[in-house]
Amino acid sequence: MEKHQISLGAINLEAAHPAALAAFWAGVTGATPLPGGDSVYLPPADPDGFAMFFQPLTGARPERQAIHLDLTVPWGSRQREVERLLALGATHRWDVLDEHPHVQWTTLADPEGNLFCVAEHPPVVASAP
Incomplete structure (x- = not known):
């Protein structure tokens, strides 16, 4: 079987204020x-990071956001990271903390209202044989 070599090049967002976002x-x-020009490229910060591209908004924002980013942080650091992102200008939307045993997350919105989540997964405990 042929191996596909596809990767995410960048996440593209239209923004009312591309430089600020x-x-x-x-x-x-x-x-x-x-x-x-009117656009801004944000390269990956490190080899495991992701790139983003911000361009001017070309029309009205959709009423419903069909896609969002799920960002993952190490177990035990979600709340600290959420507080850091709130200080940068994010807005808290909701938390999902007890509904799923394999993940906890906080949903935030960036300064232009784009939703994204900050998730943490508990460590996997090996069971005895």
């Missing part, structure tokens, strides 16, 4: 924005 996400990821 890129600055927020630069704070989230630790990357350095690279402006180019």
